[in-house]
Amino acid sequence: MALMDKFKPKWKHSDSKVRLESIEQLTDQAALADIAVTDPDGRVRLAAVERLKDQDALAGIAGKDSEIAVREAAIRQLEDQSKLADLARKEPLSRIRLAAVERLKDQAALAELARTATDSRVKTAALERIADQAVLGEIAKSASDREMRLAATKGLKDQAVLGEIAKSDSDSVVRAAAVERMDNEAALAEIARTDSNPQVRSSAANKTSDPAVIASIAKNDSNSTVRLNATKRITDQAVLCEIAQIDPDKEVVETAMKGVDDQLLLATIAMKANEIGVQKAAVRRIQDREILSELSRKMSDSVIGKIALACIEEDQNALAETVATNPDNDVRQTAVSRITNQALLVEIARHNPHSEVRTIAIDRIDDQTVLTAIANTDPHWPIRLSAVSRIEDPATIAEIARENSSSWIRLAAVNRLDDQSVLTRIAMKDPDSDVRYAAVKRIEDPGVLSEIARSDPDSDVRDAAIGR
Numbered sequence: 001m002a003l004m005d006k007f008k009p010k011w012k013h014s015d016s017k018v019r020l021e022s023i024e025q026l027t028d029q030a031a032l033a034d035i036a037v038t039d040p041d042g043r044v045r046l047a048a049v050e051r052l053k054d055q056d057a058l059a060g061i062a063g064k065d066s067e068i069a070v071r072e073a074a075i076r077q078l079e080d081q082s083k084l085a086d087l088a089r090k091e092p093l094s095r096i097r098l099a100a101v102e103r104l105k106d107q108a109a110l111a112e113l114a115r116t117a118t119d120s121r122v123k124t125a126a127l128e129r130i131a132d133q134a135v136l137g138e139i140a141k142s143a144s145d146r147e148m149r150l151a152a153t154k155g156l157k158d159q160a161v162l163g164e165i166a167k168s169d170s171d172s173v174v175r176a177a178a179v180e181r182m183d184n185e186a187a188l189a190e191i192a193r194t195d196s197n198p199q200v201r202s203s204a205a206n207k208t209s210d211p212a213v214i215a216s217i218a219k220n221d222s223n224s225t226v227r228l229n230a231t232k233r234i235t236d237q238a239v240l241c242e243i244a245q246i247d248p249d250k251e252v253v254e255t256a257m258k259g260v261d262d263q264l265l266l267a268t269i270a271m272k273a274n275e276i277g278v279q280k281a282a283v284r285r286i287q288d289r290e291i292l293s294e295l296s297r298k299m300s301d302s303v304i305g306k307i308a309l310a311c312i313e314e315d316q317n318a319l320a321e322t323v324a325t326n327p328d329n330d331v332r333q334t335a336v337s338r339i340t341n342q343a344l345l346v347e348i349a350r351h352n353p354h355s356e357v358r359t360i361a362i363d364r365i366d367d368q369t370v371l372t373a374i375a376n377t378d379p380h381w382p383i384r385l386s387a388v389s390r391i392e393d394p395a396t397i398a399e400i401a402r403e404n405s406s407s408w409i410r411l412a413a414v415n416r417l418d419d420q421s422v423l424t425r426i427a428m429k430d431p432d433s434d435v436r437y438a439a440v441k442r443i444e445d446p447g448v449l450s451e452i453a454r455s456d457p458d459s460d461v462r463d464a465a466i467g468r
Helices: 003-007 016-023 029-038 042-049 055-064 068-077 081-090 094-103 107-116 120-128 133-142 146-154 159-168 172-180 185-194 198-207 211-220 224-231 237-246 250-258 263-272 276-285 289-298 302-311 316-325 329-337 342-351 355-363 368-377 381-390 394-403 407-414 420-429 433-440 446-455 459-467
Strands: none
Touching (some): 016 029, 055 094, 081 107, 107 146, 120 146, 133 146, 146 172, 159 172, 159 185, 211 224, 224 237, 250 276, 263 289, 316 342, 329 355, 342 355, 342 368, 355 381, 368 394, 368 407, 394 407, 394 420, 420 446, 433 459
């Protein structure tokens, strides 16, 4: 300790520790100002500044001290708005300018800084502290710098000004920021319909709560992402049904479909959607068997009709109805191929107007009496041929081969005969040479063949007998 320290106040002691401790008890502002300016130890100056209230002294220290920490502490103690504004405008060091802006409350000074500061960080910091809506509105509408307009817009609450910016700003990011702060339904609806930028339109559509506006955007916007975002907000199943039918975008359609569980609406999609994939998806989501039956009966598209059939495969009457009424031949044939009920098959085989359907039904009939009746009496010989091919009783086949009025039917029956006596009788007596020829090809008795070779009036039959 220096000799003279005994005669000095502690805040002038030669030992910096003593000076630092003394400041905790010091209230004399002039002394604190002297210490804050002249003490050679930065820690001591910092402690003095933290207890100093003299605004002029603090402003001087903030602008001149050799240590940043002391200068920043001085700014934290400053309340004089003009001095803070002066520091924010003129201080060469960016860190000090920013510290001054963070203490500023004067709205006019902040607005001036936001407009004129060359340091973008100072501009932004000033804008973030502006609460005056008129000032923010003016900057948001007139600043040439996009980032300034954007920052100002994010602080705005005035709906009229926000609406003006959302409609007129040249930058879509600024317009979108304005939309995010809007709650005026009419203005949002107009922006959602008319803005040139899809992101802005989508933001407006997401902000509106008007179901009619959301539906209109979902159905009419030119951008699929905008339509998708709007569709996600729709709960009206009738609207979703319409979107699923007409939208060209797969993701939009899938989103709309997920929101529809009304069975009649799904049936509408299945019948009217523009894309076959959409129709398929709709049919697969239908659980109402009556609706599925109706679709299987009426759908002219074979793919959709078949999917509907697969969903009602256990309902034999529904399958029979489809056979009777569906306009598509493939669907009718698929339906009859899934029927196992013999009574229904017999009805189809006897009365359906479509020969292909009747043929499939005959191929699934087991009742020999029915098959025999069809083989003998059906007016269409292809149907009778199909019936003959399903008859298993040899006696019945023999009777048809001997007595049926159609040579084509007798021929088919002969080709299924093994009874030599019946074949011999037919080979010798049938009036049709083709039937006799077929019988000869199945006869094994040499004596009978020799007789036919000598006596049959048709050379082809005689040659067949000789060849045997």
